[in-house]
Amino acid sequence: MQRLITAREVLAGPVGQRIKDGAVLIDGDTITAAGPREEIERAADDDALRSDHPRHAILPGLINCHVHLAFNCGQHVVDELRATDDSALLLGMAGRAQQALASGVTTVRDLGDRDGLVFQVRAAVERGELLGPRILAAGPPLTPPLGHCWFLGGEVDGPEAIRERIRRNAALGADVIKVMASGGSLTPESVSMREEQFGVAELKLIVREARDAGLPVAAHAHGSDSIAAATEAGVDTIEHCTWMRTGGEGHDRRDDVARAMVERGVRACVATPAKWREFMQVIGPASARNVVQRLRWMDDLGVPLITGTDAGVSHRSGFGDFVEALELYEHVGFPLERIIELATTGSATGIGQGDRIGRIAPGYAADLLVVEGDPLSDLAALREIRLVLTAGRVVPLP
Template structure:
């Protein structure tokens, strides 16, 4: 196995910052971490990235859709694309993410389990793309949010059977649409619930029996509370919508924060989308309240990660995650906490703790190297010097 060392002027190890570091890699794993600041005396290849370079664990995007193309109408694009062409597009999308230093993604909704195929492909050739944790087609009610992906199911027995099928197909996580959404004409609005507590609990019980976590798409306040009661592992979006706007009730926020369930905030927009439109004023007001809720969740100690929702709109291409980290910083969340959310905390959510999201002996040799001090200014994440995936330099 190939052995080499990476030397950088500073280190973010997934938890805290440190000074100069030399990380020794053998094969696809970290062998040891030397924080003395000294370069190896000899006998090993050294990649010296310079004093301005900061070495970080590869980033983890906990919510992507590789099958969506970040166009004005990704649903129509998907419908017009056969599986072979769609898989090619997904490869390109995954490569884009990897080039930005995103070395692990949770794909929370595809068609025909294509992301499972891609995950197997990248497992055999890790330098070709990020590690993928696939949900397959998300579970949704007939005609419900994202039903066109093929996951329509209702009734507790059918839901349990669907979980078993996803497990048999090789999925790493179960995604259920607890509330409506905005992408699917004719489906329930985002604030409305799609499943009962009993339905959600049936999915959670079956998934946990099989060793799989459950991610719940939950915009509506009632759907959020129902998903919490059912015991889901992560809440996606968490916008606390009601028929009248955004719920800012402190008791509701406290219930989410104290539950121990991960909250996946789908924030971050690319500043140069292919199509630029001004959002309606009402939406701007809503977003201000949503972001205030996010700040309060952080203050209350919620287990917070960033999932970009990459692919669903033009301003969310598949390399958008660093802008999501920036969005947290703009909300007043400390840069270090924002970095933790897309590394060590995200690894815990993905059940990859110890292998991903950290720089320590035994962890995967997935690295992002940037120029600057990301603990002071997260914009440094955009100044990429190098990316390594499983010990292979890919940028």
């Protein structure tokens, strides 16, 4: 049966595409028409389910391009993950996915879980057994022996092990291959965040093998040398992209590498915690300034950006506070219309889904939300959710 939704305004996704007194017509899980209300009303069947929202805006569902459903947002996420059996972990992952969906996030890209359990969650959503967001998943991320997040099951040592891990992840149903190009804070016993875990030759091998499997590559990289190596290797997205000075203190924003990212279409997902204000207080004024300057600098140079929060890895990154994360871009100085585009159309394109999600247009998935107020005047309106649809299904709201 058709569903007709009308509103004061339809924000189709791309900057400038606003439809006053608009409507969206849905048939099953797909948008069939969007435009002025009177025009879309004429196209609707007489028995279409109708909902009217005269003080509201309709927009595409939001996209969080960097989450970890296996982590529980606690104070000791690694210990708690390792102490949790698979059945309990699956229940937690399902609950966190639903929390994201209720907040208006209709697509998540999971960039590392334990032993590929996320594929079971994704399958339950696709079968209709679990009402959850669209899930793109990497499975266990590639890392050296005892490297960053080794406990997720993706340790590799040498070319053959790299090939085998990628083949296994692809066989599990991976949508993307994740590689830990640098160290990270969750694994302090491995190399530091600033240091490389894989060289250019290994990263090129990973990219080749992933391409052979028809998959993109997302590279976790904090240090400037690991960012440079990942860019040279031809990865699709660089996660965190912190530009830490390798082998020293401070940061090393390298114009030549950033320009290479632009030329090769390598996108940056800074994955700053949703509670970025608290995070900035913890890291101190100098590092906080770098967070802002880094975003402005990459944007000024034309590095394409996508939105993500690293949800799950700490108490500062939950699954229901994505709008708070978007407020960082407002703090940096991005126009509100562009922020919404980044979190919808831009991110959909950046993760290879631009022909399916991220827009309100005929043929696109019926993933959308209705919010009270005007998010182009006040981003906080994105919290005033009145309706969420995922693949055309209505999501019960808290």
